[in-house]
Amino acid sequence: MAVHNARHTYRAEQPLTAWVQAIARYKLADHFRAFARREALQQPLEEDDGELFAGEDDEPAHASRDLGRLLQRLPERQRLPIVHVKLEGLSVEETARLTGLSSSAVKVGIHRGLKALAGMIRGKRNDEDR
Numbered sequence: 001m002a003v004h005n006a007r008h009t010y011r012a013e014q015p016l017t018a019w020v021q022a023i024a025r026y027k028l029a030d031h032f033r034a035f036a037r038r039e040a041l042q043q044p045l046e047e048d049d050g051e052l053f054a055g056e057d058d059e060p061a062h063a064s065r066d067l068g069r070l071l072q073r074l075p076e077r078q079r080l081p082i083v084h085v086k087l088e089g090l091s092v093e094e095t096a097r098l099t100g101l102s103s104s105a106v107k108v109g110i111h112r113g114l115k116a117l118a119g120m121i122r123g124k125r126n127d128e129d130r
Contacts, residue, residue: 002027013123070120078113081106086114 002023010019071079084095085106096103 011123070117073120074113074116077101077105078109078116081109082113082117085110 003020006023010016071083074082080099081095081101084090084098085092090098092103092106095101095106099106101109
């Protein structure tokens with residue numbers, strides 16, 4: 001039912017499997033969240049429940065490779081703040097010292113970079129590519 005309800009979000013140029021897996025992941029999270037409210041998570045998992053969590057082993061590698069390719073398309077003033085703050089977990093101040101940018105420039109770089117990445121994922125060109 002969730003796949004049917006979300007069909008308007010599917011993009012033909014994107015992999016179908018990844019789209020369906022994302023919907024399933026969200027539904028599983030919703031399921032756990034509902035049970036957490038009722039304290040049902042205190043019951044131990046049975047041995048055969050491990051099948052629920054089985055997934056492709058190479059999926060993180062593909063995601064990492066794709067993210068790396070997208071990040072390479074960003075200008076350095078956007079790429080470096082995203083890598084340092086969002087991926088490596090550094091603070092804005094640490095990133096500012098490391099890159100020589102101001103804290104404000106780091107924040108703006110992250111915001112604009114994430115917006116540009118979202119546009120790339122949707123298949124749109126950002127204004128700087130024109």
